[in-house]
Amino acid sequence: MNPGNLRVHFRNAAGQLLEQPAGKYIIIEYTSGPRKFADLQTLLGHAKQLLALRGWHKVIGDHRLMTPFTPEESTWVNECWLSMPRTRMHDFYGAVLLPAEVLARLPIDEATGETTARALTYRLFAEEAEAAAWLAQLA
Secondary structure (H helix, E strand, O other): OOOOOOEEEEEEOOEEEEEEOOOOEEEEEEOOOOOOHHHHHHHHHHHHHHHHHHOOOEEEEEOOOOOOOOHHHHHHHHHOHHHOOOOOOOOEEEEEEOOHHHHHHOOHHHHHOOEEEOOEEEEEEOOHHHHHHHHHOOO
């Protein structure tokens, strides 16, 4: 990630949570290798709290080094973390960074289009600059 104006808000074995005040978004950078489920829950819990504290509605999820979610983690993310209520003013947007080789293997409509999962509208990207530019054009 470009260190620019980024501030580290929280860090544990699952990853780190950064805030980008200029762009009014957070970045969840996942670490590589195995992780404890509780560490993932704590990391994402801090992310949810930071979004609420700042009144922001945009996030970059950096999955480029991350070991894929386990079925238990996926269920928790979809049923608990993404169940956050939408604010009255904004939808919730996520730019997901994937390794370029993973992105290249996805169907073109999945790799280039917006998708909605629960409260989150997201797009997939290989580069942080593209992800940040997409978030910047959103209200």
